[in-house]
Amino acid sequence: MATTVDVNGRSLNVNSPPDTPLLWVLRDELGLTGTKYGCGVAQCGACTVLADGQPIRACQTPISALGAAKITTIEGLGGNHPLQQAWVKLDVPQCGYCQSGQIMSACALLASNANPDDEAISGAMDGNICRCGAYQRIRAAIKEAAAMPAAPAEPAAAPVAAKPAA
Amino acid sequence: MNKPFKDIASGASRRDVLAVGATLAGSSLLVGCSLPEMLSAGSKVEVGAFGPFLKFATDGTVTVISKHIEFGQGNHAGLAAIAAEELDADWSKVKVEQAAANAKLYGNINMGGTQGTGGSSAIANSWTQLRTAGAAARAMFVSAAAAKWGVPAGEITVANGVIAHASGKQAGFGELVSDAAKIKPPEKPTLKNPKAFTLVGTDRVRRKDAQAKSDGTARYTQDVRLPDMLVAMVAHAPKFGAKVKSFDATAAKKVAGVVEVYQIPTGVAVVANSTWAARQGRDALKVEWDEAKAETRGSAQILQEFKDLASGKTAAPTDKKKGWQAFESKGDAAQAAGGTAAVEVTYDFPYLAHATMEPMNCVAMVGKGPTKLVFGSQTPTLDQINTAGIVYALPGSIEIETLFAGGSFGRRANFQSDYVTECVHIAKKVGKGRPVKLVWTREDDMRAGYYRPLVHHAVRVTVDKDGYPATWRHRVVTQSIMKGAPPGSPGGGGVDATAVEGAMGSPYLKATPVVDAQLITPDAGVPVLWWRSVGATHTAYVMEHTIDQLAKKAGKDPVEYRRALYQKAGAGRHLAVLNLAAEKAGWTTPAPAGWTRGVAVHESFGTVVAQVAEVKIENGQPKVGRVVTAIDCGVAISPDQIAAQMEGGTCYGLSGAMFGNVTLTNGVVDQQNFDTYRVLRNSEAPTVETYIVPSANPPSGVGEPGTPVIGPAVANALLAITGQPTLSQPFVKT
Numbered sequence: 001m002a003t004t005v006d007v008n009g010r011s012l013n014v015n016s017p018p019d020t021p022l023l024w025v026l027r028d029e030l031g032l033t034g035t036k037y038g039c040g041v042a043q044c045g046a047c048t049v050l051a052d053g054q055p056i057r058a059c060q061t062p063i064s065a066l067g068a069a070k071i072t073t074i075e076g077l078g079g080n081h082p083l084q085q086a087w088v089k090l091d092v093p094q095c096g097y098c099q100s101g102q103i104m105s106a107c108a109l110l111a112s113n114a115n116p117d118d119e120a121i122s123g124a125m126d127g128n129i130c131r132c133g134a135y136q137r138i139r140a141a142i143k144e145a146a147a148m149p150a151a152p153a154e155p156a157a158a159p160v161a162a163k164p165a166a
Numbered sequence: 167m168n169k170p171f172k173d174i175a176s177g178a179s180r181r182d183v184l185a186v187g188a189t190l191a192g193s194s195l196l197v198g199c200s201l202p203e204m205l206s207a208g209s210k211v212e213v214g215a216f217g218p219f220l221k222f223a224t225d226g227t228v229t230v231i232s233k234h235i236e237f238g239q240g241n242h243a244g245l246a247a248i249a250a251e252e253l254d255a256d257w258s259k260v261k262v263e264q265a266a267a268n269a270k271l272y273g274n275i276n277m278g279g280t281q282g283t284g285g286s287s288a289i290a291n292s293w294t295q296l297r298t299a300g301a302a303a304r305a306m307f308v309s310a311a312a313a314k315w316g317v318p319a320g321e322i323t324v325a326n327g328v329i330a331h332a333s334g335k336q337a338g339f340g341e342l343v344s345d346a347a348k349i350k351p352p353e354k355p356t357l358k359n360p361k362a363f364t365l366v367g368t369d370r371v372r373r374k375d376a377q378a379k380s381d382g383t384a385r386y387t388q389d390v391r392l393p394d395m396l397v398a399m400v401a402h403a404p405k406f407g408a409k410v411k412s413f414d415a416t417a418a419k420k421v422a423g424v425v426e427v428y429q430i431p432t433g434v435a436v437v438a439n440s441t442w443a444a445r446q447g448r449d450a451l452k453v454e455w456d457e458a459k460a461e462t463r464g465s466a467q468i469l470q471e472f473k474d475l476a477s478g479k480t481a482a483p484t485d486k487k488k489g490w491q492a493f494e495s496k497g498d499a500a501q502a503a504g505g506t507a508a509v510e511v512t513y514d515f516p517y518l519a520h521a522t523m524e525p526m527n528c529v530a531m532v533g534k535g536p537t538k539l540v541f542g543s544q545t546p547t548l549d550q551i552n553t554a555g556i557v558y559a560l561p562g563s564i565e566i567e568t569l570f571a572g573g574s575f576g577r578r579a580n581f582q583s584d585y586v587t588e589c590v591h592i593a594k595k596v597g598k599g600r601p602v603k604l605v606w607t608r609e610d611d612m613r614a615g616y617y618r619p620l621v622h623h624a625v626r627v628t629v630d631k632d633g634y635p636a637t638w639r640h641r642v643v644t645q646s647i648m649k650g651a652p653p654g655s656p657g658g659g660g661v662d663a664t665a666v667e668g669a670m671g672s673p674y675l676k677a678t679p680v681v682d683a684q685l686i687t688p689d690a691g692v693p694v695l696w697w698r699s700v701g702a703t704h705t706a707y708v709m710e711h712t713i714d715q716l717a718k719k720a721g722k723d724p725v726e727y728r729r730a731l732y733q734k735a736g737a738g739r740h741l742a743v744l745n746l747a748a749e750k751a752g753w754t755t756p757a758p759a760g761w762t763r764g765v766a767v768h769e770s771f772g773t774v775v776a777q778v779a780e781v782k783i784e785n786g787q788p789k790v791g792r793v794v795t796a797i798d799c800g801v802a803i804s805p806d807q808i809a810a811q812m813e814g815g816t817c818y819g820l821s822g823a824m825f826g827n828v829t830l831t832n833g834v835v836d837q838q839n840f841d842t843y844r845v846l847r848n849s850e851a852p853t854v855e856t857y858i859v860p861s862a863n864p865p866s867g868v869g870e871p872g873t874p875v876i877g878p879a880v881a882n883a884l885l886a887i888t889g890q891p892t893l894s895q896p897f898v899k900t
Contacts, residue, residue, distance in 0.1 A: 016442065017422065024442040028397075033389035034382020036572070037441075038523055039608040043840035046523060074382035087380040091372055091806060094238030094814055096379030097386060097523040097572025122849035129840060131523045131573050132238045133817025135851035137810070 003063050007032070008076035018064035022056075023047045025063050026073060034074035034100045038129070045128030048101035049073045055108040055124075072107075074100035083107055086144035094132035102128045106142050115146050202279040205547055206270035208563030210536075215347035216306070218271040219299040220249060221263070226327065226340035228255045230296070233265040233272035233281060234288040235544055237522075237571035237578070238814070239869040240373060240807035241288040245296060247371040247803055248289070251363055252300030252355075255339070256327030262374050267546035267566035282545035284579045284696070286771035286867020289803055293865055301355035303346070310345035311337060360801065360862065371804035375570070386570050387527045387541040388605070395529070395601040396425060396437040398592045399448035399610075403433060405460035405833040406615055406691045410434060410453060417450040427451070430591040432584075437596060441605055461691025462833040465620060468690055469514060472622040472643040475686055476512065482686055490684040493661045493670045494640070497680035502639035505628040509715045513625070514894040515704045517828035518618035518697050519843055524572025525611035527604055528589035532557055534599025537564050539586065542571025544578035552583035556590050575818065576696035577616060581650045584616065584693075612843055613835040617828050618697030619645040619665075620690075621704045625712050627678075633720025634730065637680040642666055644704075645694045646687035661685055664696060668705030668770060668874070673737035674713060692830065698818055699770050702874035706768035707823070707895070710878030714764070715891050724765050724882060725753055739798045740767050742859050743776035746796035750857050751778035761791060764883025766875045772866030773799040777816070777875045779852065781883035787898045788880055790820060790852040795872070797856065800863040808868050809856035815872025816854050821846035823877035827896050844900060852876075 002013040005022070007030065016025045026032040026049070035058055038046030042057035049058050050072040077084060083103050086092075093099045102125070109116055109124035116124070121139050130138065214221055221229040230246040242262040250260045265272045265281075273279035275291040307329055312319040315335045323330050330336035339346075365371060378384040403409065413434045415427035423443025428435045436447035463471075474480040482489045529540040530553075537557045543549050543566050550561040557564075571578060580586075589604035596602050606614070621644040630636040646662040663670065666685050675681050697703055717727035725748050732741040744767050748754075757763045761780040768775060775798075780791040795812045802808055825844035829836045837843040881892040 016440070020442050024440065027389075028391075028440045028442070031391060032382075033385075033391070036386075036524070037388060037605075038525075039840050041608070041839050041841065044523070044608075077381070079377070079381040079383075084377075084380045088376040091376050091810065093373070093376055093379035093384075094240065094810060095523060095573040096238070096375065096384050096570065099379050100382045103380065125848040129523065129845055129847065131521060131575070131818070131821075131845065133814035133821070133846065133851065134810070135817060135846075135848045136813050136853055138848065 005063055005066055005071060006068065007071045008073060014063065016063065019062045021059050022049070022061045022063055022066065022071070023058035026058060032073050032075050036097055036100055038098065038101070043129075044098070045105060046098050046101040048104040048128065050104055050108055053108060053111055055105050072104075074104060077103065077107065081107070082145040082148040083110070083141065085148065086141040090137050090141045090144060092134050092137040092141050094134050098128060098130045102130065102138055106138070106145070109142065110146060116142065202270040202273045205280065205550070206268045206562040208560035209268045209270070211266045211268040211271060213271065216303045217299050217351065218265070219296060220303050222339045222343040222346070224340045224343060226256075226338045227259050227261055228253065228339060229261045229263050231263050231265045233274070233292070234283040235264070235542060235568050235571060236375065237542060237544070237574045239288065240804060240810055242375065243371055243373045243807055244289050244803040245292055246374060247365055248293060248296040249300035251366045252297045252358060253304045254324040254326065257365055257370055259327055260374070264568045267543065267550055267564065267568070268562065269547045273547075280545070280547035282547060282579060284544065284576070286773065286870045288867070289865050290772065290867055297357050298355060301357050302351045305352045305355050306346040306349040307339060307342055309349045310342050314342070314345055366803050367801065367805065369806050372806060384570050386524055386572050387529060387603070388524055388572070390529045390540055390569070390603055392529070392601040395603055396439065396596060397441045397444040398435050398437045398589070398602050398604045399444040399607070400430070400432060400436075400588060400604070401434045401448055401451045401453050402610060402614065403455045403460070405455070405457055405462065406693060408455040408457045408460040411456040412454045414452040417452070418447040421447040421450055426596070428592060428595045430588065430595070432588050432591075435592045435595075437592065437602060444605065445607070460833055463690070463830070464832055465517060465828070465830040468620060469622065471688065472620070473512070475688065476622055476624040476641045476643050490686050491661045492682070492684050493666045494675050494681045494683035496678075497637070499682035501680050502626070502628075502637040502682040505637065507626045508629040508633075508719045509712055510626040511712070511715070511891060511893055513623040513704070513708050515621040515707075516826065516895060517620045517692065518703070518822050518826040519612055519828050519837070520573070520575045520577035520697055521612065521840075521843060521845060522571070522573030522575060522577055525606040525608055526577070526585040526614070527606060528586050529601055529603045530589045530593035531599045531601050532590060532593040533597035537590070538567070539564065539590070540567045541569060541586070542574070542578060543568045544571070544574055545580070548579070548581065549583045549586050552587050553590050556587060557594060575698040576700070580616060580695060584614070608840070609838045612838055615693035616695040617692065618703055619647065619694040623704065623708045625708060627712065627716060629716065629720065633716070633722060635674065635678040635716065638675055638678045638683070640669060640681075640683035642669065642685045644687060645690050645692070647694050647696055647700070649687065649689070650693065650695065662687055664701050666705060667701035668768060669709055672709050673735035673740055674709055674731055676735035676737070677731045691833070698815070699870040699873040702768060702770040702870070703819070703822065706766065706770070706874035707878045707881065710766040710768060711881045711885070711891060714882040714885050718885065728765070728767060739774045740769065743767060743774050743796040743798050746857050746859055747776035747778050747794050750796065750855065751794035753778060762883045762887045764879045764881065764886060766878035766882060768871070768875050770871045770874060773797060773868060773871035775812070775871045775875050777879045779876060779879040779883055781880050781887070783887060788824065788884060790876070790880055793852045793854045793876065793879070795854055795856045796859060797868070797871070798859040798861055799868050799871070800861050800865040802858045802861075803865055805858060808858060811868040812856040812872040813854040815870065816876045817846050817851050819873035819876045820852065820880070823880065823895050824850070824897050825900070844898075
């Protein structure tokens with residue numbers, strides 16, 4: 001039974017059972033592996049994506065619950081989003097595994113609060129664990145991105161990666 | 167062949183033991199050739215004209231091949247910069263590529279020639295090697311240009327990737343690569359005077375992977391997707407040492423997408439067409455476990471047994487290998503047990519999980535051509551050896567493609583290659599070279615063991631008339647990490663240095679006239695392993711927190727007290743980082759209102775770190791604000807990445823000290839996920855400032871030494887706030 005999901009500006013039919021978490025549909029079926037598995041129980045934030053601009057944990061969201069929500073993943077930011085520029089400029093990533101989730105949480109934060117203070121950053125980012133401890137640079141990079149001119153309100157759509165040959 | 171074992175039988179380091187493990191496993195295969203040759207027999211890795219570490223493309227890009235895995239430490243940037251410096255390459259055109267598995271080409275000089283990353287050794291062991299590689303290639307390009315242009319080589323300059331002559335002739339590496347490749351590399355190329363460095367030591371040395379790790383394209387094991395690949399999950403025993411008695415796969419096989427169910431040595435594996443199907447299939451398995459040989463004690467019971475050994479309530483075995491072993495001993499031990507103690511305390515440290523962001527995983531292909539592994543291999547040689555034993559092949563023939571790993575902190579360097587061999591067993595059952603990706607859930611990872619060992623210290627110190635240590639009695643009880651080493655290697659006979667490093671060799675013990683320090687390593691069925699900074703995770707805490715208690719007793723300032731002891735011990739590097747941190751932190755000025763400072767200093771892996779932490783108690787738990795860090799790591803290759811490692815290492819150490827706690831009840835691990843294994847979150851992270859002591863010494867590591875210092879710095883601030891020592895971790899009991 002096919003389910004339709006709207007990912008990064010494209011409407012896609014997927015064949016995974018409706019109770020499959022969005023995380024595994026993104027990763028295994030659509031090949032969008034930028035969104036990571038970290039805990040499976042919405043504790044670490046590595047799987048954070050946006051649903052209509054709100055951060056959700058893809059590991060705990062079955063595709064049947066998505067309705068018509070427009071999903072944005074890290075791939076949907078296009079690679080040159082102000083947050084991504086700031087992340088690179090400050091060399092935020094260490095192992096890098098959590099960073100897609102960190103950036104998506106930060107993206108939702110900046111969309112609702114263009115100039116977040118420390119308290120707002122804590123509130124938005126405490127759900128995203130970084131075991132390398134890049135927290136200090138994550139905070140600095142969010143402020144750096146906030147200070148950049150013309151942060152786009154809506155992330156750019158990017159094509160979905162092709163599936164590997166069967 | 168036996169000589170290496172003998173040399174390292176006592177005081178073995180992690181590096182030595184990896185070497186020995188490799189030697190032992192390989193010794194039955196081939197006799198009469200060197201260890202790296204033996205381990206690489208069967209390998210098909212080829213080397214280009216510029217050696218194993220450098221490749222040049224006609225488009226002008228320079229590729230530095232890293233023999234070390236990148237899992238956050240920033241070593242790829244540092245390693246590339248070392249070669250690029252000697253080459254005088256254009257840094258913007260330098261790329262990094264991960265080396266294949268081949269001990270002969272890519273052995274770690276600090277690990278006896280086996281290939282692996284650990285002990286904060288990547289930069290240290292590559293320093294001369296990559297400088298030489300870069301300088302040799304540079305000379306080849308200069309010779310090629312001289313011949314082509316008909317000018318003396320001595321008149322040619324190289325700067326920022328441009329090879330030039332005063333006549334106006336110039337070219338990039340890309341234009342001259344085919345000519346340079348024909349030049350014989352100089353045997354002893356001239357290395358630069360470090361004073362002439364233009365890249366190393368500057369903030370231009372930045373990560374090469376930041377873009378890929380910010381746009382989702384960096385490739386980790388979890389992301390591997392290959393044609394026809396199966397995903398495997400394994401039902402593991404709830405208790406360490408238990409085995410499968412029987413299982414019922416009926417329900418698991420009914421899950422759509424489940425392909426097959428296999429019994430393997432570590433449990434029951436479900437292979438499926440997707441991760442979610444594998445997960446559901448695994449959860450539908452019914453397994454009965456044989457617990458006859460399982461560890462059934464709880465962690466509280468194990469700790470009590472350790473305490474009873476330290477206090478003498480339980481007599482230690484008299485067997486030399488199983489009983490107490492001295493690791494520092496000076497003067498009359500009876501004296502250390504007598505007199506009036508100024509400080510007499512015990513410390514308890516729990517098991518700690520590494521809890522990397524990417525749970526353990528591996529991709530293996532077995533049964534068609536050479537066995538191939540694709541994953542974040544921290545110790546390729548060990549992983550080759552352990553795999554070879556399962557698929558009956560030469561270790562060198564096992565091909566490994568090493569990817570980025572989502573953290574390790576020691577977890578992926580494992581004598582048993584635990585999750586790797588699990589994957590290989592499954593892939594062997596599947597056969598035909600079909601790719602199998604083993605995925606561990608967070609719960610699998612959390613409960614799989616290989617923890618930082620549970621540790622108990624008992625310390626008793628008497629002081630002289632000035633309040634400085636006169637006698638120091640020290641007992642350490644912990645499981646031996648080295649007992650997990652392959653049979654016959656150290657751990658039997660000598661002191662397991664990984665259990666006491668940091669207490670052993672401490673400048674404070676050097677400054678104390680009478681020392682009686684001993685270790686005992688009882689067995690337990692809980693697998694243990696190194697955890698970022700290894701022995702220092704607890705010894706730094708014990709030594710540094712004890713020193714502050716002694717200073718308090720003596721009525722002396724903790725910084726002044728340390729200075730006196732470092733001077734007595736001749737510990738100049740400790741003194742220098744202490745002075746720098748104290749100066750930058752404004753130690754002699756009042757702390758900001760509401761905050762209290764604590765200091766700690768520790769040397770690990772050849773690097774000395776001092777920290778001054780500003781701490782307050784907020785909502786009943788310590789809150790850490792500004793942390794001033796001073797570090798002496800020899801020549802600083804990448805100041806920004808050194809700072810990053812101090813920031814990250816501090817968070818890792820603080821997370822462990824504040825919250826880290828793996829407990830067992832009747833042999834079953836109580837924690838399963840981040841809801842029960844609490845880790846440091848963004849708002850709990852301190853703001854770390856890093857200051858580097860200028861040094862001309864060869865570089866030492868920075869991946870681990872930032873971790874062990876924050877715990878005691880915070881405890882020392884708490885001592886100043888409350889007047890009470892903090893004698894067990896974690897600080898926050900949940």
